[in-house]
Amino acid sequence: MIKHLLKQSKQSGLEEIEHVKFLIISKIAYFALIVHALLIPAFAHIGANMLALVNILSVFAWASGIFLIKQGLTSLALRVFCLEVIIHAVIVCATLGLGAGFQFYLWTVSCILMIDYQLTFKRAAFYSLVMIATFALLYVFFADVKYSFAYPELLPHVNVINIIIAGLPMVYGMGLIREITLSQRVELTDMAARDPLTKLYNRRFAKKLITAAHQKSIELESSLCIVMADIDKFKNINDNYGHEKGDTVLINVARLIRQFIDDDDIAVRWGGEEFLILLTNTDAKQAFAKIETLRLKIAELEAHHEFPDLNVTMSFGLIEWQPLASIEKMLQHADEALYKSKHAGRNQTTVAKGQHPAFKDADAVN
Numbered sequence: 482m483i484k485h486l487l488k489q490s491k492q493s494g495l496e497e498i499e500h501v502k503f504l505i506i507s508k509i510a511y512f513a514l515i516v517h518a519l520l521i522p523a524f525a526h527i528g529a530n531m532l533a534l535v536n537i538l539s540v541f542a543w544a545s546g547i548f549l550i551k552q553g554l555t556s557l558a559l560r561v562f563c564l565e566v567i568i569h570a571v572i573v574c575a576t577l578g579l580g581a582g583f584q585f586y587l588w589t590v591s592c593i594l595m596i597d598y599q600l601t602f603k604r605a606a607f608y609s610l611v612m613i614a615t616f617a618l619l620y621v622f623f624a625d626v627k628y629s630f631a632y633p634e635l636l637p638h639v640n641v642i643n644i645i646i647a648g649l650p651m652v653y654g655m656g657l658i659r660e661i662t663l664s665q666r667v668e669l670t671d672m673a674a675r676d677p678l679t680k681l682y683n684r685r686f687a688k689k690l691i692t693a694a695h696q697k698s699i700e701l702e703s704s705l706c707i708v709m710a711d712i713d714k715f716k717n718i719n720d721n722y723g724h725e726k727g728d729t730v731l732i733n734v735a736r737l738i739r740q741f742i743d744d745d746d747i748a749v750r751w752g753g754e755e756f757l758i759l760l761t762n763t764d765a766k767q768a769f770a771k772i773e774t775l776r777l778k779i780a781e782l783e784a785h786h787e788f789p790d791l792n793v794t795m796s797f798g799l800i801e802w803q804p805l806a807s808i809e810k811m812l813q814h815a816d817e818a819l820y821k822s823k824h825a826g827r828n829q830t831t832v833a834k835g836q837h838p839a840f841k842d843a844d845a846v847n
């Protein structure tokens with residue numbers, strides 16, 4: 482239920498909490514309105530006419546609150562509900578005694594007040610403490626009030642029902658805060674790990690992933706390839722078609738790379754128009770074939786009706802990771818291979834010198 486509500490809410494952060502709170506409070510308000518309306522004949526039936534009258538006022542208070550919620554004044558509605566609950570709890574306890582359990586709603590209200598973000602923390606805490614003090618004072622002043630109406634045998638059941646109904650919003654509220662906190666933590670971790678434009682991993686975060694993938698490849702004795710990739714003449718794209726189009730090209734290239742790699746592979750926005758791809762379980766020969774396919778796909782990418790003459794190509798440099806070599810050394814070799822691709826005319830893939838038997842005779846494979 483909580484997850485369902487969170488999914489309904491598209492906002493993030495405090496707005497998300499406010500929106501979910503709005504959904505919950507709306508539901509609770511309708512529920513309370515119906516319960517209070519049903520209690521009017523019930524109280525009249527047991528002879529507690531005063532309570533029946535109070536319940537009419539309560540129905541009016543809950544209906545006003547619902548109206549305020551519909552006007553977008555959720556926080557004000559919340560305060561109306563809190564006031565209603567306090568006054569009602571005190572009057573009911575003074576009339577029926579504490580055995581019916583209506584005093585427990587004060588605890589519910591004290592929790593709800595703490596998640597009213599329009600109140601400062603100090604003020605919310607103060608009001609909550611007033612609720613708890615009121616709860617304690619009820620035991621001081623009304624401990625001796627005896628139930629003197631019809632159906633006394635039902636009192637323990639009413640007590641249990643009130644305890645459960647009063648407790649549910651507290652458990653529900655804690656569950657809600659827990660889910661929101663968890664989902665926001667995941668969101669924040671993801672935001673810290675990814676480049677906002679391309680949604681690929683950013684360089685800082687990727688280093689951890691690359692190190693972990695390297696360790697794993699050593700343990701499994703599997704091959705691992707580092708590929709450095711750079712969009713050709715990207716400055717010209719910006720200059721000729723505008724920075725926004727340049728951004729779109731970056732997004733489209735990143736999407737293609739993401740679609741192209743396997744689940745265990747890692748794609749990183751390494752710099753402005755430079756990307757790093759880590760291909761796991763892949764030797765240099767396989768990586769070369771794979772990257773060549775990607776290169777051709779990228780060259781087909783920007784047949785854009787708006788800019789029919791816009792060609793996007795990429796140059797690549799790749800190296801198979803020698804298990805004992807450092808990440809810095811491997812990145813340096815992959816960069817050198819990329820530089821060779823650029824130097825040899827761009828839109829090509831170069832395998833770093835002497836890195837794999839399949840390429841042992843070649844300085845570079847273009």
Ligand SMILES: Nc1nc2c(ncn2[C@@H]2O[C@H](COP(=O)(O)OP(=O)(O)OP(=O)(O)O)[C@@H](O)[C@H]2O)c(=O)[nH]1
Binds near residue numbers: 678711715
């Ligand atoms: N639109 C856009 N441009 C960016 C972004 N980051 C970097 N750039 C631009 O990318 C361009 C990179 O240009 P250069 O490093 O000269 O390289 P190049 O034009 O791609 O030439 P070669 O790499 O030699 O093929 C610069 O003009 C940067 O302003 C970005 O996030 N969006």
